[in-house]
Amino acid sequence: MSIVAPVARTKVHVTVNPIDCVAHGMCAELLPERISLDEWGYPIIDGRPLSEDEYRHAVRAAKSCPTLALLLVEGR
């Protein structure tokens, strides 16, 4: 399991470091296909592998997270 450079694209999914996450909610705006927010504003993540399109959005969401809590992960 490792954080993936933007070029990789197979079997990548998103996850969150829940300690770093402080509920800015950017990720749900930029990757609504995979991320919704709970009633306290914290992300609920669909951790299935991303499609090519979703992957591009996910990279943007991860880069936009103010606390860099959103992670792209390869493998399980």
Place this chain on the structure above:
Amino acid sequence: MSVETLAGSQHASPTTLPRLLITGGEPGATVDLRTHLELHGRLALAPLVRGGDALLRKVIADSGLRGRGGAGFPSAVKLDAVARTSKRAVVVANASEGEPASRKDQVLLRTAPHLVLDGIQLGAIAVGATDAYLYLHRGSPAHSIVERALAERTEDKVPVTLATAPNRYIAGEESALVNQINGGLAKPTYVPPRPFESGVGGRPTLIQNAETLAHLALIARHGATWFRGLGTGEDPGSSLVTISGAVNTKGVAEIALGTSLRELTTALGGTSGAPTAVLLGGYYGGWRSAESVWDVPLGHASLRAAGASFGAGIIAVIDDSTCGLAETARILRYFANESAQQCGPCLNGLPAIATAFETLTFGRDRKAANQSLNRLQRWIGLVSKRGACAMPDGAAQLAKSALDTFAAEIDAHVRRGPCAVANRSLLPVHSASDEGWS
């Protein structure tokens, strides 16, 4: 050297219980080094110590030993993961026992500290560790006993340092333990890296429950076949349990895994009322109706198949003088207070779940109670697997098991308000409001 020859050591291989809580004298006395050597023989002469690390790991694998800290993870898998790394490893014996309803690690250390200390040395041999820690909660009477026992020992290859955990439920969680020993707070950290890769001092770290290590001390002397002489195929050996509630003898007992609650409570002098429900596996475990689990063999595999959990061997039996809903409400509030306040789903979800459960249990407003029930059902599904540690999962599981097991009681509480025994409390919760995190 075959495993079979191991049973031929000069010291008798105890074939009956107790294995760990044997004192050779007065029950409850602390076994000093001299008595320990009379009972078990020198560790340095144990056949497996002379066989080296690979043989030791193989025999532990053959023994089927599962960790006794709650998860029941096969010890051999953990040992192998640490042994595979190339750096000098660290061993930590975890006796922090943050679970308020558990006493077994304290009783073990008070009774047989040298079994745990032997186990630390064996763990160190098995993974190539050069440093070791024993992690105890603050104020534990075991501190002085362990210090005395360490001072008696002259043959240890690896020095053992005592580390102190704050009295917090999650201080014994593996990443929290590592964080605390590394000079930080006893709060969980985000993993990976897991402690077996990078733990104490950034080194590969084997963390084993104190009781697990004590079993290791006996397996090294008597072998895997001997260990499997008690217990079941999937849950071999003996295990310590802490039993409380509506039973005539409360406290810590050593059982052969596979023993049923019926057999255990009978051996302990029976129940003090008609058992209605049982909390199994501790506060991260769950409630089951007494009749559904009374004849199930106690062990990780068998209880999981029955929809329950063995955890660290915590068993609380209740009868109709205790309200399972009220007990659950108090534990859920305790969890909310014990949250490390690091992860959103925990710091928001646990107080919300606790409040809803309190409204359901103690409220007198039928509409509010029904609303709370709906919210609980939603939040229970919402918080699991979303924290850095398993606390939200544990709280959700406990709450769900109570909703399932006490459905009739919930109906009665919603219709008529709290029952007559809702204000009595049985299960202990630490009040740690002034306890820090280091």
